[in-house]
Amino acid sequence: MSGYRERLFKFVEAQSVELSFSERIAPAKGLSHGEKITLLSGMQPAEEFSTLVLEIAHEMLHRGERRGMTTKQVRETEAEAVAFVVCQSVELQNGTASQDYIQLWHGDANLLRESSEAVQKTAAVMLGGIAQRGLPHRACRNTHLAHNLGFV
Numbered sequence: 001m002s003g004y005r006e007r008l009f010k011f012v013e014a015q016s017v018e019l020s021f022s023e024r025i026a027p028a029k030g031l032s033h034g035e036k037i038t039l040l041s042g043m044q045p046a047e048e049f050s051t052l053v054l055e056i057a058h059e060m061l062h063r064g065e066r067r068g069m070t071t072k073q074v075r076e077t078e079a080e081a082v083a084f085v086v087c088q089s090v091e092l093q094n095g096t097a098s099q100d101y102i103q104l105w106h107g108d109a110n111l112l113r114e115s116s117e118a119v120q121k122t123a124a125v126m127l128g129g130i131a132q133r134g135l136p137h138r139a140c141r142n143t144h145l146a147h148n149l150g151f152v
Contacts, residue, residue: 004090004130005049011129012037012052017059019052032058050087053126057082060122078115078122085123090130 012019021041025031030051031038037055039048057079062070070078087093 007130054083
């Protein structure tokens, strides 16, 4: 994950989203609340990274007009699918956490199929923003991986 954390922080800043840390949001690991993201203090780097990816995905996907056109189920499923693709692309393994979270929100293959364009575009923008310049990321391969797992 070398360097990805720092580049993700810069990407969040470039999106004009304020990032803060707090212990008071526990048991939540992260909150997205209109151009502000709060992460739980003291998380391990990999958990912090995946949580921040999820929260910035919410900011990118679900602010403005689109928010009113989606349900909480759709918003949580889409953001987690983006997090899955991005984390896999930077070789961050999170076991079945993404699948488990999507199932918790009753996400399914049909919902993901309907959201696939938004998920793919958001993941591609995010990966483009955090990729090391000159080194290709694995987004294309992982978009297919996500598809094969039933995420998109």
